Amino acid sequence: MNKADAITLFRTALVFLIAYMVLIRFNAYATITTMAVMFFLDYIDGFIAKRDIKRGRRPSWYGQRLDIAGDRTTEYTLWILFTFLGFVPLVVLFLVVIRHSFADALMGAKGTSAKMQSRFARVFYTSNISRGGIGVVKFVAFSYLSWMYITSNVAGNYLVAAYALIGILFAYIMLRGIAEIYESLKK
DSSP, X not given: OOHHHHHHHHHHHHHHXXXXXXXXXXXXXXXXXXXXXXXXXXXXXXXXXXXXXXXXXXXXXXXXHHHHHHHHHHHHHHHHHHHHTTSSOHHHHHHHHHHHHHHHHHHHHHOOXXXXXXXXXIIIIISHHHHHHHHHHHHHHHHHHHHHHHHTOOSHHHHHHHHHHHHHHHHHHHHHHHHHHHHHHOO
């Protein structure tokens, strides 16, 4: 197993620790710091994989799919957690899972999402701005929801801000899904 794959497995395991920390209302700052590490490691595993390829090292045959599985496990665990806690409407969880299922299946049939050909898909899915942006939005939204639950600040403007962050994250995920599906159906 190479370094990138080991980091992917470690960051994926961290989400279960984070979910537990949220559920038992562990220290909010420690929970959010652990979440920041998890999201940062997602960037690091990709950076190491690309660096290794540039250095002539062959990636593992499963590394790219392992990364996607880690991404989905992480994201679904957090969506399910906050749906269970009553912050995310069930319909949002269903739509996120359906979006990922179709986009992943269609892109898997075509090949990898790293080889986007259309300008639309490159801008909204594979560009550094899009990839970095979705990571930041996920971190901010899920950290804020964690903070709200752990500290019991679940009323008034705090709740309005939570729903706004959920809406922004949901819209961003759907836009990226449209880009993936558009690319996969394009000949």
